[in-house]
Amino acid sequence: MSSIPMNELCSIVRTKNAGPFLFTLDIVFRERAVYEAVKAHRLLTREQLAAAYGVPVEEVVVFETFDNVMAVKASFRRKITAASPGDPDVYAMNQEVPALTIRFPLARLPAGVGAQGAPK
Amino acid sequence: MKEAVVLTPTGCIGNRGIHRETFLRALDEVKPQVLAMDGGSLDPGAYYLGAGWAHSPVLNVKWDLELLLTHAVPRRIPIIVGSSGGSGARPHVDTTIGFIREIAQARKIRLKAAVIYADLDPRYLRARAAKEKIPGVDHDRVLTPEMVDQGSTIVAMMGHEPICRALDMGADFVVAGRASDASAIAAFPIREGYDTGLSLHMGDILECGESAAKEREPFLRDVDHNRIPILGRIRKDHFLLKPMHPALACTPESCAAHSLYERASIYSSIFPGGVLDKRESRYSAEDEWTTRVTGTRFTPASPYTVLLEGVRKVGYRSILVFGVRTPRMIAQIDSILEKAREREFTTFSGVQGLQIHFHVYGRDGVLGPYEFERAPRPHEVGVVVDVVAPTQEIAHDVGQDIRSRISFWRYEGRQTTAGNVAVPFSPSVIDVGAAYELHIFHALPVKDGNELFKVEILEI
Numbered sequence: 001m002s003s004i005p006m007n008e009l010c011s012i013v014r015t016k017n018a019g020p021f022l023f024t025l026d027i028v029f030r031e032r033a034v035y036e037a038v039k040a041h042r043l044l045t046r047e048q049l050a051a052a053y054g055v056p057v058e059e060v061v062v063f064e065t066f067d068n069v070m071a072v073k074a075s076f077r078r079k080i081t082a083a084s085p086g087d088p089d090v091y092a093m094n095q096e097v098p099a100l101t102i103r104f105p106l107a108r109l110p111a112g113v114g115a116q117g118a119p120k
Numbered sequence: 121m122k123e124a125v126v127l128t129p130t131g132c133i134g135n136r137g138i139h140r141e142t143f144l145r146a147l148d149e150v151k152p153q154v155l156a157m158d159g160g161s162l163d164p165g166a167y168y169l170g171a172g173w174a175h176s177p178v179l180n181v182k183w184d185l186e187l188l189l190t191h192a193v194p195r196r197i198p199i200i201v202g203s204s205g206g207s208g209a210r211p212h213v214d215t216t217i218g219f220i221r222e223i224a225q226a227r228k229i230r231l232k233a234a235v236i237y238a239d240l241d242p243r244y245l246r247a248r249a250a251k252e253k254i255p256g257v258d259h260d261r262v263l264t265p266e267m268v269d270q271g272s273t274i275v276a277m278m279g280h281e282p283i284c285r286a287l288d289m290g291a292d293f294v295v296a297g298r299a300s301d302a303s304a305i306a307a308f309p310i311r312e313g314y315d316t317g318l319s320l321h322m323g324d325i326l327e328c329g330e331s332a333a334k335e336r337e338p339f340l341r342d343v344d345h346n347r348i349p350i351l352g353r354i355r356k357d358h359f360l361l362k363p364m365h366p367a368l369a370c371t372p373e374s375c376a377a378h379s380l381y382e383r384a385s386i387y388s389s390i391f392p393g394g395v396l397d398k399r400e401s402r403y404s405a406e407d408e409w410t411t412r413v414t415g416t417r418f419t420p421a422s423p424y425t426v427l428l429e430g431v432r433k434v435g436y437r438s439i440l441v442f443g444v445r446t447p448r449m450i451a452q453i454d455s456i457l458e459k460a461r462e463r464e465f466t467t468f469s470g471v472q473g474l475q476i477h478f479h480v481y482g483r484d485g486v487l488g489p490y491e492f493e494r495a496p497r498p499h500e501v502g503v504v505v506d507v508v509a510p511t512q513e514i515a516h517d518v519g520q521d522i523r524s525r526i527s528f529w530r531y532e533g534r535q536t537t538a539g540n541v542a543v544p545f546s547p548s549v550i551d552v553g554a555a556y557e558l559h560i561f562h563a564l565p566v567k568d569g570n571e572l573f574k575v576e577i578l579e580i
Contacts, residue, residue: 083557
């Protein structure tokens with residue numbers, strides 16, 4: 001195994017509306033060393049998230065890191081205004097799933113990560 | 121030490137209900153100077169603003185109001201509720217006042233209520249839209265007079281200023297229409313002279329109640345009314361946050377993590393009249409239960425702008441739910457639904473504004489346009505058909521027509537000639553009522569935070 005699913009290294013991967021025209025994705029890492037490696041090696045980028053969601057990079061309107069809680073935050077332009085007819089997820093509570101497809105190369109992570117099988 | 125003591129009894133009036141014992145203990149132990157909270161949000165969608173409906177159960181709303189009225193008013197602790205009744209438009213505010221009257225009468229409580237409506241006069245807004253460019257928020261459509269005409273309800277989000285005025289008038293209970301959640305909580309400390317940035321940041325964390333606290337041991341899930349009051353103490357250059365139940369703690373991590381919640385940016389949020397800047401905010405543990413926050417700044421905007429929220433009626437909705445289990449039909453579900461939709465638009469071709477949406481569970485019902493998984497084929501598919509039409513009768517008719525058409529659709533290899541799908545309800549088409557969409561979300565420049573909002577006093 002040369003890579004690991006990102007969410008196996010996270011305590012939180014969630015989405016929610018940020019106003020009716022945006023939804024926001026919060027990713028919180030479990031270990032400081034992993035979070036630092038993600039930042040140092042740019043393992044998670046705006047471009048990568050845009051690709052996971054199949055949207056142009058301009059639709060990711062905010063991309064931030066938050067050292068305090070080892071978090072990465074990205075906010076996306078909604079394709080349909082929240083709660084307008086056709087919107088499948090009024091609160092955008094379940095739009096995190098495309099982010100679960102992101103994997104990190106083990107070679108870029110601190111030694112031992114993924115070795116004993118990260119908690120699911 | 122000079123401080124203002126604010127208690128937020130619940131993250132939202134009527135949402136699961138205040139934990140009674142903790143609330144009563146907090147009133148005695150910490151002697152709060154004000155109880156401040158919000159009563160709703162726009163998050164549940166345009167419908168509630170358009171229809172004037174509450175999105176919290178009446179039973180819990182009354183539970184919370186009864187606790188507030190019977191215990192705070194006799195102690196002379198002012199109560200502030202922002203976005204009353206859910207969306208904070210006139211019907212929501214009036215419903216809240218009705219509940220307050222009912223409880224006050226039954227409990228023989230007399231109080232001075234201050235009411236601040238947030239509804240905007242459409243004639244005023246239309247005139248402004250005709251001569252100025254009023255910009256969209258998070259979108260680039262400038263407000264037009266036509267959009268104002270289409271609006272069935274338009275509210276403006278107030279900041280702390282009108283709430284401070286209501287407190288100046290000696291209100292026991294401030295029933296505010298649409299308000300910034302943080303501002304409703306920050307109003308009291310700002311009026312007492314505390315820093316606007318720190319006050320708003322404190323309000324911004326307190327507004328969701330115990331969501332910003334960590335559970336030290338499992339407790340909340342075994343309690344019916346499980347909203348836990350959180351205490352905020354603000355001083356010259358910092359504020360302290362502490363949950364009023366020992367099973368919960370405000371930790372530096374839990375408080376910092378709250379700046380991720382339901383907002384686009386961690387570091388910068390727009391509030392009525394300016395921007396809250398959290399780049400220099402620092403969180404540290406004061407004790408096991410308490411976190412200290414410093415460094416947050418507020419930059420006033422010039423001109424002052426208020427956020428407008430407006431919805432328009434797009435018609436009436438009927439929905440139809442059915443399941444498909446037949447493998448051959450599931451294999452062709454995409455083309456069957458699309459062709460059936462085309463036929464409906466031909467059959468009802470004279471109907472202006474007809475919309476038909478399929479939510480196909482098992483295919484892309486949850487992620488919609490973001491769905492990336494196409495195989496393997498599911499063994500079962502659930503379909504919710506959403507019809508929006510100019511009248512309820514037409515919406516219902518279209519729903520019935522779709523049910524019949526899809527039930528007997530002659531797809532390739534069909535063997536189910538007595539009917540194709542499983543319908544779980546009778547009536548199979550469910551009439552939902554009016555359907556709304558948000559079309560106004562704009563920043564309106566004003567002279568100051570008081571310009572649009574009148575404070576009215578009611579003796580109850």
